[in-house]
Amino acid sequence: MATLTKGSPSRTHATVRATVDLVILTLQAGRPHVLLVERGKEPYRGRLALPGGFLRDGEDLHDAAVRELVEETGLDAGHLHLEQLATYGTADRDPRGRVLTVAYLALAPSLPAPVAGSDASDARWAPVGDEAAPFRLAFDHDQILRDGLERARSKLEYTTLATAFCAEVFTIGELRQVYEALWGMAVDARNFNRKVTRTEGFVVPTGQKRQPATGRPAALYRRGPATALYPPMLRTRVDIEN
Amino acid sequence: MATLTKGSPSRTHATVRATVDLVILTLQAGRPHVLLVERGKEPYRGRLALPGGFLRDGEDLHDAAVRELVEETGLDAGHLHLEQLATYGTADRDPRGRVLTVAYLALAPSLPAPVAGSDASDARWAPVGDEAAPFRLAFDHDQILRDGLERARSKLEYTTLATAFCAEVFTIGELRQVYEALWGMAVDARNFNRKVTRTEGFVVPTGQKRQPATGRPAALYRRGPATALYPPMLRTRVDIEN
DNA sequence: GCAAAAGTGTTGTCTCTACACCCATGA
DNA sequence: TCATGGGTGTAGAGACAACACTTTTGC
Numbered sequence: 001m002a003t004l005t006k007g008s009p010s011r012t013h014a015t016v017r018a019t020v021d022l023v024i025l026t027l028q029a030g031r032p033h034v035l036l037v038e039r040g041k042e043p044y045r046g047r048l049a050l051p052g053g054f055l056r057d058g059e060d061l062h063d064a065a066v067r068e069l070v071e072e073t074g075l076d077a078g079h080l081h082l083e084q085l086a087t088y089g090t091a092d093r094d095p096r097g098r099v100l101t102v103a104y105l106a107l108a109p110s111l112p113a114p115v116a117g118s119d120a121s122d123a124r125w126a127p128v129g130d131e132a133a134p135f136r137l138a139f140d141h142d143q144i145l146r147d148g149l150e151r152a153r154s155k156l157e158y159t160t161l162a163t164a165f166c167a168e169v170f171t172i173g174e175l176r177q178v179y180e181a182l183w184g185m186a187v188d189a190r191n192f193n194r195k196v197t198r199t200e201g202f203v204v205p206t207g208q209k210r211q212p213a214t215g216r217p218a219a220l221y222r223r224g225p226a227t228a229l230y231p232p233m234l235r236t237r238v239d240i241e242n
Numbered sequence: 243m244a245t246l247t248k249g250s251p252s253r254t255h256a257t258v259r260a261t262v263d264l265v266i267l268t269l270q271a272g273r274p275h276v277l278l279v280e281r282g283k284e285p286y287r288g289r290l291a292l293p294g295g296f297l298r299d300g301e302d303l304h305d306a307a308v309r310e311l312v313e314e315t316g317l318d319a320g321h322l323h324l325e326q327l328a329t330y331g332t333a334d335r336d337p338r339g340r341v342l343t344v345a346y347l348a349l350a351p352s353l354p355a356p357v358a359g360s361d362a363s364d365a366r367w368a369p370v371g372d373e374a375a376p377f378r379l380a381f382d383h384d385q386i387l388r389d390g391l392e393r394a395r396s397k398l399e400y401t402t403l404a405t406a407f408c409a410e411v412f413t414i415g416e417l418r419q420v421y422e423a424l425w426g427m428a429v430d431a432r433n434f435n436r437k438v439t440r441t442e443g444f445v446v447p448t449g450q451k452r453q454p455a456t457g458r459p460a461a462l463y464r465r466g467p468a469t470a471l472y473p474p475m476l477r478t479r480v481d482i483e484n
Numbered sequence: 485g486c487a488a489a490a491g492t493g494t495t496g497t498c499t500c501t502a503c504a505c506c507c508a509t510g511a
Numbered sequence: 512t513c514a515t516g517g518g519t520g521t522a523g524a525g526a527c528a529a530c531a532c533t534t535t536t537g538c
Contacts, residue, residue, distance in 0.1 A: 089344065091300045171489085197491095215537080217490080456510055456516070
């Protein structure tokens with residue numbers, strides 16, 4: 001019944017392999033960093049890529065993401081934020097054949113040294129920022145990274161997710177630096193302080209204080225139970241696409 | 243090297259099939275409706291499900307979503323909103339074997355009669371609303387539907403997407419009914435009017451008017467170029483998860 | 485005292501909410 | 512003239528931006 005024209009997809013159901021790729025973001029020296037691996041195998045051997053790997057038989061997607069995360073960072077996955085980002089399925093995105101990748105976004109407190117090994121010949125934190133100078137990552141990973149960053153940036157606006165970049169206890173100043181690093185703009189420390197401490201459930205005081213290198217000691221806080229931030233903390237005018 | 247323990251995933255790479263499922267929302271009689279099909283084949287024969295189908299060889303994900311959309315609704319896909327929602331990949335979600343599904347969300351202006359045929363023995367618009375009375379859809383489609391609805395609801399807040407539910411030209415009153423239907427709450431018509439008409443690029447006046455059944459004629463508008471809505475139009479306090 | 489970071493107070497502006505009120509039409 | 516929906520005006524509350532000012536430490 002169907003006449004296949006040149007280049008059109010056949011009517012057979014595609015059998016695909018699925019990978020899970022991770023955009024793992026953290027903060028280092030006041031700048032957002034992403035975990036990248038140098039590929040040890042073809043295709044794209046020697047090129048930088050997001051960490052990830054094939055989904056295994058009988059393995060849930062989310063479990064696969066957790067597994068990759070632990071393999072690459074050695075972090076205890078229980079303590080960090082992991083959410084699905086999007087799925088990338090262009091037919092020719094992988095020269096090995098039809099491979100769908102489900103991308104996940106992970107947010108981690110600062111820098112545990114990455115774990116080298118597995119199929120990545122090298123893993124490192126790379127600073128990510130001005131889109132002016134992107135990496136030339138393998139596959140469509142540049143796009144995935146952009147999407148992940150934008151997701152993180154916009155979620156800071158209307159959720160309390162910024163605390164995911166902080167350690168167990170943190171100061172308001174550290175939390176503010178998360179916003180400044182990801183948004184790439186200065187945030188008024190005084191207004192920020194009020195906003196955060198007056199938003200029910202965003203942070204809870206520990207009663208402790210911490211001495212900075214210089215200056216007045218800052219009160220320490222833990223994450224609060226709130227997840228939504230209402231009213232949101234809006235960046236000054238950025239276009240949202242889609 | 244690896245010792246497989248009982249129930250743990252094997253180390254072989256999963257080969258999966260991929261489907262694309264659609265949450266197609268529209269408005270009918272002031273209530274949101276979703277397009278459902280009655281399954282004509284096993285599994286879940288006779289049960290309601292979201293429309294969808296298998297990804298074909300060499301077919302891009304997004305193209306597959308467009309194809310399904312056209313097949314099921316007969317709509318011109320150029321005129322409606324289609325975006326990726328999320329991917330569902332629990333190992334046992336499909337009794338036929340390992341099937342990943344990439345869900346898409348589509349928003350359509352009101353009711354073109356659905357196209358029966360293809361592998362769906364029947365297609366219909368079903369009212370969707372109070373989560374108190376969910377459908378008992380096939381697979382994990384109840385979850386996908388919930389996620390799609392919530393996505394649509396929250397996108398009304400900070401984008402101009404509500405116009406996707408309206409015809410080519412529409413009145414502010416009709417646009418307001420989109421918000422009221424999806425949010426399930428009354429919106430003050432007078433404040434809404436100002437908000438919409440004063441937000442640069444949300445709607446553009448056509449200069450025409452339309453006579454309602456009763457009452458003063460309403461000015462007609464088209465969609466404007468803006469996609470983001472700034473400042474957002476916030477629902478009164480709803481928790482955002484994840 | 486000085487630098488540096490934490491934290492409070494204050495003022496003007498903007499936006500939203502909640503209404504009162506007028507407009508244009510059909511019955 | 513009434514009912515119905517469209518549309519403007521306005522006053523009060525809340526949030527935010529901007530910035531002056533105080534606090535607490537190390538040097």
